[in-house]
Amino acid sequence: MYEKHFGLRRKPFSSHPEPDMLFWSDGHKMARTMLAYGLTSGFGTVVITGEIGAGKTTLLQDLARRHRDQNRYGALTGDIGYENDVANWLLYGFGIESKATSASQSLLQLDKFLAQNRNQGRKAVLFIDEAQLIEPKLLERVRVMAERQSGGQPVMQLVLFGQPELGSILNMPQLAQFRQRVVAHYHLRGFNRAESGDYVSSRVAAAGAQPELFSVEAIDRIHDAAKGIPRQINILADTSLVYAFAADESVISDATVQRVLKDREQHGILKTDQPASFQ
Numbered sequence: 001m002y003e004k005h006f007g008l009r010r011k012p013f014s015s016h017p018e019p020d021m022l023f024w025s026d027g028h029k030m031a032r033t034m035l036a037y038g039l040t041s042g043f044g045t046v047v048i049t050g051e052i053g054a055g056k057t058t059l060l061q062d063l064a065r066r067h068r069d070q071n072r073y074g075a076l077t078g079d080i081g082y083e084n085d086v087a088n089w090l091l092y093g094f095g096i097e098s099k100a101t102s103a104s105q106s107l108l109q110l111d112k113f114l115a116q117n118r119n120q121g122r123k124a125v126l127f128i129d130e131a132q133l134i135e136p137k138l139l140e141r142v143r144v145m146a147e148r149q150s151g152g153q154p155v156m157q158l159v160l161f162g163q164p165e166l167g168s169i170l171n172m173p174q175l176a177q178f179r180q181r182v183v184a185h186y187h188l189r190g191f192n193r194a195e196s197g198d199y200v201s202s203r204v205a206a207a208g209a210q211p212e213l214f215s216v217e218a219i220d221r222i223h224d225a226a227k228g229i230p231r232q233i234n235i236l237a238d239t240s241l242v243y244a245f246a247a248d249e250s251v252i253s254d255a256t257v258q259r260v261l262k263d264r265e266q267h268g269i270l271k272t273d274q275p276a277s278f279q
């Protein structure tokens with residue numbers, strides 16, 4: 001719609017994860033380092049929590065495809081679970097179609113899969129997104145599965161990504177054993193002001209326009225309103241482009257962003273959420 005007006009090849013701000021556009025904020029780098037540390041430490045679970053829209057899924061998708069080493073990687077989301085057949089759910093995460101007709105058959109198949117990996121000198125690493133949606137009881141069963149051994153060693157490592165409540169869930173008394181297996185944890189927050197500026201400029205440049213398309217004051221305003229959360233930045237920046245296009249403006253000014261915020265405040269359903277741990 002507004003692309004031609006601003007000399008853009010495509011829309012610069014989307015609301016879905018785009019690992020190709022990953023901007024390496026300090027937080028994203030730190031999360032990557034914690035994951036690398038957790039994976040090299042051998043076994044145990046890595047937990048990445050983060051504010052809603054902070055970029056967890058984007059990071060997960062980047063990491064899951066970046067790992068091209070000898071290990072076997074799989075991915076699942078916590079909104080789909082096989083309450084009665086956890087082994088089958090885990091196999092599904094590794095892209096294995098199970099022919100098992102009972103939970104015990106699935107377990108045998110999982111053990112075979114893990115043993116095969118071990119014999120080939122690799123471990124199985126499973127990324128689970130939206131892990132805050134997994135029932136604590138099911139989480140505990142997943143842990144037990146991950147600790148199944150082959151040749152006297154555990155052969156599967158879990159990497160959980162989830163919204164802040166995942167931290168509260170893992171602190172529940174019934175998950176004490178799970179908690180003790182967490183070898184690395186990092187909490188992803190919103191960007192700081194400098195990062196928000198670089199983030200907006202990099203997206204605008206990647207879409208083919210001058211990075212100065214947004215004035216410094218406009219970025220200040222977007223950063224403050226979005227609390228540095230990338231999804232909120234994207235929504236505000238995208239809407240500001242629409243408003244500026246409608247007003248035939250060539251640069252996004254603070255006044256434009258203020259108009260967007262005022263309209264959202266008065267009539268919008270998309271209020272800017274307040275992340276709990278914004279600093």
Ligand SMILES: Nc1ncnc2c1ncn2[C@@H]1O[C@H](COP(=O)(O)OP(=O)(O)OP(=O)(O)O)[C@@H](O)[C@H]1O
Pocket residue numbers: 014015016017018021022023024025028050051052053054055056057058059163230231234
């Ligand atoms: N580091 C980043 N680089 C580029 N884009 C990002 C980054 N972080 C987030 N985004 C963008 O912000 C939006 C939200 O990202 P994402 O879906 O990964 O967040 P999330 O933390 O998984 O959110 P939720 O809590 O709702 O699952 C997406 O449009 C994504 O492209």
Ligand SMILES: [Mg+2]
Pocket residue numbers: 056057058129130
């Ligand atoms: Mg997500």
